[in-house]
Amino acid sequence: MEKMSRVTTALGGSALTGRTMHCHLDAPANAISVCRDAAQVVVAGRSIFKIYAIEDEQFVEKLNLRVGRKPSLNLSCADVVWHQMDENLLATAATNGVVVTWNLGRPSRNKQDQLFTEHKRTVNKVCFHPTEAHVLLSGSQDGFMKCFDLRRKDSVSTFSGQSESVRDVQFSIRDYFTFASTFENGNVQLWDIRRPDRCERMFTAHNGPVFCCDWHPEDRGWLATGGRDKMVKVWDMTTHRAKEVHCVQTIASVARVKWRPECRHHLATCSMMVDHNIYVWDVRRPFVPAAMFEEHRDVTTGIAWRHPHDPSFLLSGSKDSTLCQHLFRDASQPVERANPEGLCYGLFGDLAFAAKESLVATESGRKPYAGDRRHPIFFKRKLDPAEPFVGLASSALSVFEIEPGSGSMSWFVDTAERYALAGRPLAELCDHNAKVARELGRNQVAQTWTMLRIIYCSPGLASATSLNHSVGKGSSCGLPLMNSFNLKDMAPGLGSETRLDRSKGDTRSDTVLLDSSATLITNEDNEETEGSDVPADYLLGDVEGEEEELYLLDPEHAHPEEPEYVLPQEAFPLRHEIVDTPPGPEHLQDKADSPHVSGSEADAASLAPVDSSFSLISISHALYDTRLPPDFFSALVCDMLRFYAEQGDVQMAVSVLIVLGERVRKDIDEQTQEHWYTSYIDLLQRFCLWNVSNQVVKLSTSRAISCLNQASTTLHVNCSHCKRPMSSRGWVCDRCHRCASMCAVCHHVVKGLFVWCQGCSHGGHLQHIMKWLEGSSHCPAGCGHLCEYS
């Protein structure tokens, strides 16, 4: 109590003033200590030992204690401490093991008072008794602690830690006889100065060295320790066994720890390496520092609160040869900078949202943003010390799930799965896709498909009802445009088209009455060039070998074709896109040799007017008798595709691109197409739509895309009899001329998918094995193995 009152007098009634400031020292500091008047600080290091006065605006060097011509090792300080009762008394711990006391009251220049040369190795720490004027304690690398009475020439008692080295010694502030010491092996010991024979208590506090400890200034039982394991632990020493009450995780080994005055739960730490910052922690929020001082450019070696009853001034010395005064209100506060929310959009339109609980609390009367969020928390705390701790934050995590059918991404999945992209005439594809889109409630998309059909297919096939629905964008600009244009204006635009297109174009630009004859001309044209009205792709189909036919599945055959659409062309299986050739240059050598399925539909469409000229005249004569060539629309269609892509519906862009194939491909540059394809494929893969994705890759005309699913697709098979690689065919061995992979169920050669049990290596046709294992769990080969099929 007596001490308390004296301190207040020392404060002189007036509060401390000052600002964040620093001064350059001549050499790196090892330790600092503050005089009890809070107006002077002593800095000690290997080659520095000075006293600075702390003024309002700056540090002023007051006294250099390093005197004498030749520097003595006794002056190389590892630690320094200023007596908290006697303004003239200091003690230093020298690296050579000497403990020196200094009396500032001496009249001579040399203030050195006493020299204790009892330790054999570096003294790591010296500590004055908080209330006893003449008691000094030291802890050394040699493993001993010594208690000195300054009125005597040598130590009063020696304490042996029975351990390698002592890193810190601290007198308890409240227990007169007690001090704590920390050790390199992770132990903390509690001693009674009257009993040097053995410690009162010992416990392991850290993994690895305990570099520092500090008694709580108010709470008599609390001891904070810091270690190389990057942790600060707060121990309650009042209980029978030391109990860990708090544990703070820092980012580097803890070199110093100091409780913050007047703030029961705050402590300051600095690190021994890597990290140069000083942190102030609230031990109740052990993960995020409450404040951070970032002034130092090298390791901070000493920290001290300027006054034992003022929480806002912190002094520090560093290896970067600076002495700093930090003001708490200038500290950066990581808590305030930390992002209190996390937000992520899910694949299906669901949202994951994590937010600080105080932000989302139902009745949080949160004030609107007022410019500065960085109001220092400690002011708030000071206003009402009884206020419950609000710093410990937690977050509420929730996932907002979008209800099915109300705007999730399910439309994308459904559309991707149900769209038909190839294998049928263009008109049918468009109709099908329009239907799919309409069923999913995507009317604009449906309208677009319908319009595409009108543009590129014979008008007779478009149903009157769907035309009436054309009220979208297309009908307002597309169709009137078509009618208002004069054919003559069109002619120059057509000049550069390919031959096939030109012939088609001529056909369509004629009146309906001439249609049939024009078509005849077209056919003659084709006969001249290709020998028949079979499209160019047939030629490509012709050069294929025959043997793949057996086990390659034509997707086209999966769709039953309605009889009215069976045109001569369709009789030929369209196999070009499944040709088993690498994407070499010959694959794409000629644009006319379209590897595209629906490319053949162009010709189907060009023939169609003959069949359906009736309906033309009867139903939509006015609209279609001045029919424009599809090429006329290609610019419009390309714009439309770009529109969809920019609206985020790359699915539509790619689907139309595939369905229309050659008709629009040339009008969109390769890079854009490739971009669309990769984007769409990426999306499909996100939704695990592997089959659709593969189909798109297969149907793509861009070389960069079509090679995507041809990388690392080679399976190397070895003969099961002679163990030789089977080079030419997958099922017959060239050497032993035996069939390698026989189905265990039907005993025939398996030429396609071969499934086998990894346990007994028997197997066969996928279908057969599946069926077999439905009825029995034993191997069909009769080997007795219990096969597992998953």
Next chain:
Amino acid sequence: MFVARHIAADHKDLIHDVSFDFHGRRMATCSSDQSVKVWDKSESGDWHCTASWKTHSGSVWRVTWAHPEFGQVLASCSFDRTAAVWEEIVGESNDKLRGQSHWVKRTTLVDSRTSVTDVKFAPKHMGLMLATCSADGIVRIYEAPDVMNLSQWSLQHEISCKLSCSCISWNPSSSRAHSPMIAVGSDDSSPNAMAKVQIFEYNENTRKYAKAETLMTVTDPVHDIAFAPNLGRSFHILAVATKDVRIFTLKPVRKELTSSGGPTKFEIHIVAQFDNHNSQVWRVSWNITGTVLASSGDDGCVRLWKANYMDNWKCTGILKGNGSPVNGNSQQGNSNPSLGSNIPNLQNSLNGSSSGRKHS
């Protein structure tokens, strides 16, 4: 219409980031409590924590998934000045039986001298690359030359931004016409009003990242930044979370017109700016097609923004963090006229209009 599903995250401090994986079936959260948790969605739609482990010795700011082609890989970054790459171990163990998976640290990236504030994997087509940014204003780009070896990362680029960085975003475009590009946001709060968003572009000729653009109009601290998924667009959309939500479009000016070899020039337009959060905006996130932007702010609300066909961005929904109805007062300035509890429908048609629906 949204249904809030609350998850007892059981993190011991603030959660700073949540992240869905590529397929949307897994979620990772990271917190100041120095741990990362991985959540897997069950058949019934519940989220189960299948892994929780201490990742750093400081607050973990961000967590992000790599493309599944590279395995089940996460990256995290922390106040402890490191970023780390984690991989899930597949194998039979006791953990598996308890429904827990095991994650191992593959690498620690220790180049930063200050807090690493963001980490992002590059788009898949660039290979296995990772960008980090740190409070000292340096963006670092790492590459794993061998995608099978996640423990070897080489520092490819160091880009100095001069300002303390808070967030980064890769341009996700897979188009060959778009060079690799990264946007960096800064939360530097010093009063000198410098532009807080910088965009760097990779130059094939110099093989370096060079500054392409600076968004001069953004001068307040930026907390989050996100490029919209680019599904075949010729231009880029960038969302910025600062004291308000801002959406920019970046239209590349045709290469032929600019001097060859130099960085691409962009026509930059601000297409939307909303201060409806009435406070700092902390996060922005795009939906998968890049058509809806979600933002969250100090008001504890998530707001959804969508453009109509006229490229007019409007609020289409407000979600309160705890699932409770949104208070009418906090909605001032909102385009949605109906007050009280409403959680408007997300439109999937192109002409998105906000149709309010009563939420029970």
